[in-house]
Amino acid sequence: MPAGGKSGTLKSAYPKTDKPYVYGKTGSLGGVHNQSGYVLTKKGKTYIYSFMNNNFVKPTAEVRAEMVRIVTYIHNNF
Numbered sequence: 001m002p003a004g005g006k007s008g009t010l011k012s013a014y015p016k017t018d019k020p021y022v023y024g025k026t027g028s029l030g031g032v033h034n035q036s037g038y039v040l041t042k043k044g045k046t047y048i049y050s051f052m053n054n055n056f057v058k059p060t061a062e063v064r065a066e067m068v069r070i071v072t073y074i075h076n077n078f
Contacts, residue, residue, distance in 0.1 A: 001025060001037060004071075010037075013068055021075045024049075031055055033063050039071050041078045049074075 002008025003020035014022055024037020036050040051067050 013064060014072070022071050028060070033060055035064075035067050039075050041075055043078060045078060047074060047078065 001023040002010045002025065004010040004014030004022035004024070005016040006020050009026040010022065010024060014020070021040045022037060023039075024035055027034045032054045033056075034050070034052050036048075038046055038048045040046055049071065051070075053063050053067075056063055
């Protein structure tokens, strides 16, 4: 799977780090943006996640930014 900050569609979404903490895939169509994968936490846990966003009225960039914010929060706090 592509690594956040390193490869694929997550390369520019997440910050570049020595050790990526999120791995996943994205998918999008008009009015739909999804992301699924897993996140490694600072406490050594692994969580699987899936975001399914459709019929949103905000720009796609804002939807992506909110997913990054949530996944990063999980990485830092769990």
